Amino acid sequence: MAVTGMNFTLLLPELILVATGILLVLLDLFTEQKRVLVYAGLAGVLASLLALIPGFGTTASIWADMIQVDSLAGFFKIVFLAVTALALLVSLEYVERRQIQAGEFYALLIFATVGMFLMASSLNLLVIYLGLELVAIASYALVGLLKQDGRSVEASIKYLLVSSATSAVFLFGISLVYGTTGSLALPQIAQALAAGAASQPVLFAGMLFLLAGLAFKVAAFPFHMWAPDTYEGSPTPISAFLITGAEAAGFAALLRVFLVGLPGLADAWTTIFAALSVLTMTYGNVTAISQTKIKRLMAYSAIAQAGYVLVGLAVATGQGTAAMLYYLLVYAFMTVGAFAVIILVANSGAGEEISDFRGLSQRSPFFAWALVIYFLSLIGIPPTAGFFGKLNLFSAAIAADMTWLAVVMVINSVISAPYYFKVIRTMFLEEAAEAEPVRAPASLTWATAITLVVTILLGLVPDQVYSWVRLVAGAL
């Protein structure tokens, strides 16, 4: 008996990442030059990106149907690799300054990426769960790496407790779904649903558990309480990585589980997602207004943005999915970019309060203007990428006869403007305590430049990217 579909070529991106992670741990033992590790990690990410090419445009179910290679998986893998590469870049200086063990730091980052790959590229609940757990376990360690900082340790423990509890909820959901449908494979579950299993209350309970488990991972409203503390306490590059990468992976799993596996229960879960979406964006935005620490502000802003993305699941159409994907892509770049600026300010000796951004426009005009563009994009002001991201979600909601949801989105965008503008005002209108220019390391400049170009480019030529994303969403 052999494994059906033992295809190493299509699994190569994952294999390369695993090898890179192991290599980083080993390389760490032999070199004092920790920068080498970042370059090795970037090389691994690039190699993995190139290894995606053979699988481009093909749809295949490999390794006994455990791994699904399709354009949705390809899309998410590109997003994850971009986020990982940027996280490696912005970590370079940070890791040296904070004396974090570099080898393990970068290796865990890469391993977490493998977990995200598994979450996005499987139609099997078991593998999705394993991917989720891989991301989570790597993140617990990464979040708690600032061992001298009590907040980091607290963040790690909170994340560990909440996340393992929610993993249990998710597992319970899997067991209930498996119990009623007799399969862990999402297409088979959908078949069982179509054959009349949908009326079973057990399956409904299972769906609720799956929904709650994944909603925790994307920090949607009633399940968000771990997020602000975790994102505030963890090392800043890790906050950026979790907010963008891990959250996108959570949405990838949500898309797979609900659109592929449970379309038979769509009436129920679209209503739930619509409610979650409204609550999440309103809560995130209203709470963000009163924050004085930049990382907490970004955390609540991340909760609000998750609310916007949930609109795509609430409408549950191809257009909605495409809008979600586009927004996640845009969101990854603008958020990592904003965090690059936060890291720059923190590295320059100032803290992580919003007031520490005073006079940044004089101390470092390039980074100040970059942050302005990221924030305008987060609010959704044209011609930035964020505007088109929101516009797509907005029109998807209207096309699905959910105009009220679109209206709530617009109101929320207006609510969100003041707290972003507060930071901008601090940067431009208030005088800095010290006027000397901020020294920007090349790695941060590169990360900012790349994210800036992508944020502007996706705003100027959104159509090409959006038509690609439409294709990807159609393949789901």
Add this chain to the structure above:
Amino acid sequence: MVLFFLLGSLMAVAGASGVVVARKPVHGVIGMILNFLGLALLYVSLQAEFLAVVQIIVYAGAVMVLFLFVVALLTAHAKPPAMGPSPLRGQGWRAGLVAVLLLTALLPVGVVVPGRAEPWEGDFGGVVRFGQELLTTHLLAFEALALVLMVAVIGVVILVGRPPQRRRGARGEGGS
């Protein structure tokens, strides 16, 4: 079989509550052993005999011995923390309310839906079938699990271990 199930689930739940409630680590470990034995019983009632045996040998046996070693080495002289967790206001009745709601939602489900009555045929749950499943259909998941465990080991080492240049007498604070 129903008896098996009731006994097993009672043991598992009692053991799990014991782990949560126990103030002394050793008591927690004993609760966990009870929990593992209960799970093994549940596996037997599901006809997964091999899994039940492995559960007892590997978990109740080997893993628990490891746990006991860790407990003996690290906390033999440590007193249980003087302060318990401080509950939030209204935590008790809110959690109770949610639990009751959840149970009322789930209980009729468990009673109404008929379970699978007829036993599995063939070598279901035997070593051969188990091994074949593990190394064919579930090979990739199996390997992914190995990766998860390796990452967990790296994470523990990095959190608990001290960097070599700053070796001090004090114990690291990351002992979880």
